[in-house]
Amino acid sequence: MIRVENLRKVYKVGDEKVVALDNISVKIEKGEFCCIVGTSGSGKSTLLNMLAGLEKPTKGKVRINGQLVSKMTEKELAKFRQENIGFIFQSYNLMPTLTATENVAFPLLFKGVDRDIREKKAKKILKEMGLGDRLNHKPGEMSGGQQQRVGIARAFVGRPNVIFADEPTGNLDSATTEQVMKMLLDISQQNNITFVMVTHDPELAQMAPRVITLKDGRVVSDMKDGVSLLEQDLIPEQENETEIISTQTADQ
Numbered sequence: 001m002i003r004v005e006n007l008r009k010v011y012k013v014g015d016e017k018v019v020a021l022d023n024i025s026v027k028i029e030k031g032e033f034c035c036i037v038g039t040s041g042s043g044k045s046t047l048l049n050m051l052a053g054l055e056k057p058t059k060g061k062v063r064i065n066g067q068l069v070s071k072m073t074e075k076e077l078a079k080f081r082q083e084n085i086g087f088i089f090q091s092y093n094l095m096p097t098l099t100a101t102e103n104v105a106f107p108l109l110f111k112g113v114d115r116d117i118r119e120k121k122a123k124k125i126l127k128e129m130g131l132g133d134r135l136n137h138k139p140g141e142m143s144g145g146q147q148q149r150v151g152i153a154r155a156f157v158g159r160p161n162v163i164f165a166d167e168p169t170g171n172l173d174s175a176t177t178e179q180v181m182k183m184l185l186d187i188s189q190q191n192n193i194t195f196v197m198v199t200h201d202p203e204l205a206q207m208a209p210r211v212i213t214l215k216d217g218r219v220v221s222d223m224k225d226g227v228s229l230l231e232q233d234l235i236p237e238q239e240n241e242t243e244i245i246s247t248q249t250a251d252q
């Protein structure tokens, strides 16, 4: 589903080079819920931006569904994102003058869906997310948790293959954070949507089945259901053959 090969990103700041990502290779399967975790500056946002084609790598490749995202033109990317990708933002990025229903229906406009069907789909999802009594509210008339649920509904309404989320609970209190996280896990599982979520919070990341930890632009840990996927950890333990042979020699 998502294939990252030897990804490297170097920023030039004045005369200095900042290596934001250093030789990253990961595979994320269809329907997987993956958290990318690490301290501030470890490269999480850079990696997510690279996956979504928002930035071009210095070296390496990103493929989604077999398509080479890292080589697409802006026009190809726009179409690809429209058809395949949903985004959830830390600051919700809802349009303040539109109602919850209108915000959620908005991405369907670009897919050429008729107005009444757009509205029907948006309302259905909002009701499923427990916002049936907020359909005509504008973002300013809702709590942070409610606004983020609208943001999730908007990301999900076009049934994308992948949803990318950068610190989606970053502006929420801890109780709401847990609710929203559970909602994301449920949606991903029920709809077989691949989720890649960035967070600086290791405890939150642990709620996900797959956790990739970055440090200084490198993958330092990659755990799926508690088992390491890092190549260096996959090498089977070596049998202690030499010792057995030497014992036999001594016996002869």
Ligand SMILES: Nc1ncnc2c1ncn2[C@@H]1O[C@H](COP(=O)(O)OP(=O)(O)O)[C@@H](O)[C@H]1O
Residues within 6 Å of the ligand: 011, 012, 013, 018, 019, 020, 038, 039, 040, 041, 042, 043, 044, 045, 046, 047
């Ligand atoms: N546009 C940029 N120009 C220069 N340096 C950048 C830019 N974006 C990120 N960086 C640097 O790359 C590193 C990784 O940043 P980032 O991916 O934002 O980390 P995180 O999201 O984990 O906090 C940091 O050292 C940051 O300062």
Ligand SMILES: [Mg+2]
Residues within 6 Å of the ligand: 044, 045, 046
């Ligand atoms: Mg970041």
